[in-house]
Amino acid sequence: MTGSHAVVLESLEPLIAVLRADGRQVIGPTVRDGAIVLAEISSAADLPHGWGTALAAGGYRLRRRSDGAAFGHSGGPTSWKRWLHPARIPLWSARRAADGTVTVTAPPPPRERYAFLGVRPCDLRAIAAQHRVLTGGQFPDTDHERRVRDAFVVAVHCTEPGETCFCVSAGGGPRAGSGFDLALTEVAGPRYLAEAGSADGERVLAALPQRPADDATVRDADAAVDAARARMGRSLPGGDLRRMLADRVGSAAWDDVASRCLSCGNCTMVCPTCFCTSVEDTTDLDGTTAHRSLRWDSCFDLDFSYLHGGPVRSSTASRYRQWLTHKLGTWHDQFGSAGCVGCGRCVVWCPAGIDLTAELTALAAGDPP
Secondary structure (H helix, E strand, C coil), X not given: CCXXXXXXXXXXXXXXXXXXXXXXXXXXXXXXXXXXXXXXXXXXXXXXXXXXXXXXCCEEEEEECCCCCCCCCCCCCCCCHHHHCCCXXXXXXXXXXXXXXXXXXXXXXXXXXXXXXXXXXXXXXXXXXXHHHHHCCCCCCHHHHHHHHHCEEEEECCCCCCCCCCCCCCCCCCCCCCXXXXXXXXXXXXXXXXXXXXXXXXXXXXXXXXXXXXXXXXXXXXXXXXXXXXXXXXXXXXXXXXXXXXXXXXXXXXXXXXXXXXXXXHHHHXXXXXXXXXXXXEECCCCCEEEEEEEECCCCCXXXXXXXXXXXXXXXXXXXXXXXXXXXXXXXXXXXXXXXXXXXXXXXXXXXXXXXXXXXXHHHHCCCC
């Protein structure tokens, strides 16, 4: 149920104005190039009011809604890791002077202050999962830790799951539980039932025009979120997936999916929890400067598992098996949870239309006699 201190906001314009006045870049959903993507927004007019999405395995299109909802759509191709775990991060630069001396400089720490508007519950779980990966080991990523700590998060309880969503069977749900400063539920109007989840959230909420939440709005908000739970477009097979994947390493199903998989890495690029990186060195033509960067990589890349004798996983079947068994199996051993939050992005943005939930169901069913 919604918290007892919820209030109603009639517009998101004051919220965006307060966040921008606080020196933050506001990142939220907007329509661009035929999709709803995350980008910097300057006003509520930039939000995708009246736009929804129609999703399928390997398919995505916008559709017009009959209302003016700003969050009546499913997650698009971008996720919040673009700002919390950027695709390319400079590590250091080196310059050689005319006398042969070399100066190495590290980049300054990131200074951007972000406000994330419209973070869905699945993406909240993804942020938390990736944060455990990047900061929970022996060598924590301090820049990532700073980015997460400094971000102001406005979550949106999901009322519009897509045809490829399966967050409930992945252990989540359409209601955000934690990890936000403010949480909104969009109800007809549109208007927004708002709750604070932190001291910063309380401070921002107090600065906004508002009215106390009436019983009808609370009931409508709760009903919309509860209904979303029953409208998942996909589901994971039941049972212990971790054990099943361990038992099915030699299944012929891996060769079947490999016959369709392009090994393009799209699924890992859109996945909000995938974190693999490689170190890249570049130099200029005259050899006086050099740069080292960390960039996104993918376990679907043939060179990702390259050692001195060649790639460890040379076949597409072995690379797909590595991705899926890690995501829903051995991730538990490393990080204490699965690495899949059920957002369905990997299903939508696979050019071959490979559906993770269908592949897991086939694996669980076992090889034909």
